[in-house]
Amino acid sequence: MMLSRIADSLFWIGRYMERADNTARILDVNYHMLLEQPPDTYKLRWDPLITITGERTRFYQTYDEAIARTAFDFLGYSEDNPNSIAQCIIHARENARTIRDRISRELWEDINGLYHKINKLRDEGEDLARFCDAVKRGGHRFHGVCDATLPRDEGWHFLQAGCALERAEMTARILDVHYHQLIDGPQILNDARSHAWMAVLKSVAAYEFYKRQYTQIEPEKVAELLLLDARHPRSVRFNLGILQNSLYAISGSVPGTYGNEAERLTGRTHEQLTYDSIDEIFSGGLHNYLEELQVTCRTIGAQITETYLYYAVSA
């Protein structure tokens, strides 16, 4: 038996930790890529990053231009940005503290430790690279501690579902924004195209894996790996598979069937990603495909919430 509120906290611990991790990766890779490029491309590279996080309007309310410093400030620590890395970690810790009687002591101490670490780095004025590194390591450790200390009960599956859903949506969004920028973007970026795609792959830790599969850096292949690959832990398909398993474990539904809207949408999308080819996707327009994926992810999140976490009770 699991309280809805506790399931909700676990779901969001998963989402916030994953969001912090992905944001740190995007920030870090972009920063390193730009170190080797002409200065006038800076603006053109940092702006899409802000778009990825979905906080464009809020960003330009505070800052005049997107450069490394403002992007780091906004995506790293800003209290005005509810999705900044620091805010994500604060929210994850708050959720963990609320349900500390229900998670392992190790997990609480780990998240608590990461929170203190981030505060320390901020107080010491640590640079972007070291900061992102600490967050990424924190993300890896988080998954390790969960794996090693949590029982595989319903709570585990809510945590998994949160991580998988967030990661699927983030990967789709990263691909969408970069593709848009690189295909339709200004001419000046052309020279650096393959560098940019390498950066995309690195930001989701898929570069080495890609190199083993394909020889050339080609946008279609990058998209194929990030969308359709069955083995890479950051591909959208892989994560929808994890999500589907967790939803089944929670409801007891039999594979091939569905018991609620979240399961139906997850199952349908996972099937699509399994049987669609990358050529079909491109001929129908990648951007449309990715946009629909992101909308579906948001709907799945809302449906999980409505089914399990905040359902109506008729009194």
Add this chain to the structure above:
Amino acid sequence: MSSASMSHSTNSGSQLLFSGYDPGTFYDEMVAPNGLPRPGSAPMFEKLANMPLDIFDERRKLADLSYLVQGITFTVYSDGRGTERLFPFDLVPRIIPRSEWDVIERGLAQRVTALNLYLQDIYGPQRILKDKIIPRNLVYSCKHFRREMVGLSVPRDIYVHIAGIDLVRDSRTGQYLVLEDNARSPSGISYVLENRLVMRRTFPRAFEVCEVLPVDHYPNELAQILRSLSPRTGDRPVIVLLTPGLYNSAYFEHCFLAQEMGIELVEGRDLVVVDDVVYMKTIHGLTRVDVIYRRVDDDFLDPLAFRADSLVGVPGLMNAYRAGNIAMANAVGTGVADDKAIYAFVPAFIKYYMGEDPILQNVDTYLCSDQTQLSWVLDNLKDLVVKAVGESGGYGMLMGPSSDKKTIAEFADRLKADPRNYIAQPVIPLSRCPAFDPVTGTLSPRHVDLRPYCLYDGEKVTIVPGGLTRVALQRGSLVVNSSQGGGSKDTWVLRGDE
């Protein structure tokens, strides 16, 4: 200067923990006036007296670290944001010989029984009012008197299942006195259990020499009482701990107790009342709840019955309670027993309901609601402690001897404006116990009180030996509340006297 500093020095010349320790004119719980340890305290005293300062310091830091890592903190709201702070822990235990404890235990059992009999009576036949033992208007004007509870029967007739009774030892007589009753939802038991855990890790060998009575059965005892209250028979009852949530200063304790008892920790928004039955919202639908160990004040329990602005309560909970579909511990309305003006009558309750003389005495108390007593209090404010009757945690209090004229004058105005809201007591010279003083790096005497936790199952009172010893860590301070800079100590009740 006592002889303590000389008697056990092994590495002469260097400073030791008891160097310069002077028990002074107050009763010292560990050191007798001649500088030698009191009988039961001797082994621990020797251990500390011979311990190199750096070793003690190392253990002290280890203990502090274990509280920080576990996040055993309480929240202070003075800065508007809510800051997590450690509750300072002092490594020197407060030691109580068995014969002393036996008296305390009998006195507390008697008192908690009387408080329950009084509550049954007030919310029932009200004999005590008809017999004019206590003025009706004093009872009815209690901030926490609940008219809704009159005539309502509560499960197994128990009102106060859990009581925290604050005791102090008067240095002049050496006797324990009752300073306050806490009959709503006293907190602090988690510190009793955690402090013991940390002490066992820090001084394992001391426990081999001193026979200390265990305390860790508290959660089991409480869980057993809670189970016995279930209105449903048959099924295993579903018990929950209702917390106001993360931002409550005792949230750590709520988590701790829920985990220790293996019950669900819930917030108001987790519960829903349908047809006068309480359910909790789980991922697979509603599950019926039988017993609520609530750590939410009466006022906030049910926005339909009490404060409508409560966000932490459960709408309809009182209807379920009235219908007998849910049990709550403590019962609603117990604040009419721990009002600080009612406190003055508890010895009379013991006599009236039980026909016994009180084993533990009260501190003399002046009721400002009484015109004669008020004018005497106003004339003597500088020598008195004044407390607001419905408050707890050291809030709304005046310490006459340490207050300036302006503060005293302001308090006098408040007393005149709302006399029913205040009582006054003489300042009790509290006993002291050695505590680490970071300024000198050695031990100094500091004032202490004692809050034992009493559990009442309707027939008998169970008290885990000892309780929470709170210590005023500031030199000379008599205020031990955590919100006012107090700390805590482990409390050892010995199996024997020595």
